[in-house]
Amino acid sequence: MKIVQGDEIEWKRGLEYRGGTFHYRNLLEGDPGTIGNFQLSMGRNDKDFVSPRHRHNFEQFRFQLEGDLEFGRDGTMKPGMVGYFPEGAHYGPQTSQMDALTIVLQFGGASGSGYLSRAEVTRGMQELSKFGTFEGGVYRRNEGVPGKKNMDGYQAIWEHVNGRPMEYPKPRYPMPLMMDESHFSWVPVPDEPGVEEKQLGQFTERRTDAAILRVAAGATHALRARSIYFCKSGIGSIGNAPVRGYTTIHVASGDAACVSATEELIFLRMGLPDLSNMVMQGSASASLAAE
Numbered sequence: 001m002k003i004v005q006g007d008e009i010e011w012k013r014g015l016e017y018r019g020g021t022f023h024y025r026n027l028l029e030g031d032p033g034t035i036g037n038f039q040l041s042m043g044r045n046d047k048d049f050v051s052p053r054h055r056h057n058f059e060q061f062r063f064q065l066e067g068d069l070e071f072g073r074d075g076t077m078k079p080g081m082v083g084y085f086p087e088g089a090h091y092g093p094q095t096s097q098m099d100a101l102t103i104v105l106q107f108g109g110a111s112g113s114g115y116l117s118r119a120e121v122t123r124g125m126q127e128l129s130k131f132g133t134f135e136g137g138v139y140r141r142n143e144g145v146p147g148k149k150n151m152d153g154y155q156a157i158w159e160h161v162n163g164r165p166m167e168y169p170k171p172r173y174p175m176p177l178m179m180d181e182s183h184f185s186w187v188p189v190p191d192e193p194g195v196e197e198k199q200l201g202q203f204t205e206r207r208t209d210a211a212i213l214r215v216a217a218g219a220t221h222a223l224r225a226r227s228i229y230f231c232k233s234g235i236g237s238i239g240n241a242p243v244r245g246y247t248t249i250h251v252a253s254g255d256a257a258c259v260s261a262t263e264e265l266i267f268l269r270m271g272l273p274d275l276s277n278m279v280m281q282g283s284a285s286a287s288l289a290a291e
Helices: 116-130 155-164 284-290
Strands: 002-005 022-029 037-043 059-066 081-085 102-107 131-136 138-141 151-153 177-180 195-203 208-215 219-224 227-238 241-243 247-251 258-271
Touching: 002 022, 002 241, 022 102, 022 247, 081 195, 116 131, 116 155, 138 155, 138 177, 151 155, 177 195, 208 219, 208 227, 241 247
Parallel strands: none
Antiparallel strands: 002 247, 022 037, 037 102, 059 081, 059 102, 081 177, 131 138, 138 151, 195 208, 208 258, 219 258, 227 241, 227 247, 227 258
16 A cells, blocks of 8 residues: 655646646556556646647546636536546547646556556657657657657657557547536445445446545545545544545555544545456567467
8 A cells, every 4th residue: 555645746847748838746656567557646737738639548537626627529627526538539629728736547448558657658758859849749750750740649659668559449438427526425335434425437347436435533434455545635544644635545456454534534536447367458468368
């Protein structure tokens, strides 16, 4: 298990391969090179930030904390909303009319395509910049450089890092799902007095899921394995570790822990997909299995 105090993490500039200004706090990371790699960050979009309509070969959860994020025909994320962005599904363009603060979890999905770490993305961008430019989320190769002249920035980085063309998975859902948790009802959690949950949804055959959790003052909740918890508000503890607004917890498979509330705690819980019996697409193991 890993506990991070998000309010202590420094802000850094990121997403330079998109357009405009974006800063982030890197909260949690998985294991690079593995099928279940993930990254959780807190992102702040300035008014000039823009990202073109695109898609990914990984999945995302987004939790809007402040401001609005607009995704064109797909809708607008407002404070308190949770979005599930499936792999393979197009979304955007993404813009903001004001400074916006968002929690973003990106992770390898049910297709087994995995997820590039931030270090791999940065290294790939630096190497590709020798042969082209990143403008408004698009990588444009210099004249005479082999390869497709214009390509989505992330796709160009992914193909460079992996040394092969990206094959987008067929989308299990046609578009992002945006959920307003204020429209859901609290349901008591069995055998845990003072603990309630709003189950927002479970997705794909790999059982990715999301919920809002409320732990009343004096109550205790057993955290679920293979989950990430982001504390929106409240005061409590896990053993000797404090829990407060922006505390982030990763409970890996096989881990066990309980959180106790001194004051009412509100969490977003994001359940990572169960990929335990899969191998990454394009890996040596996958190639041998295919043969």
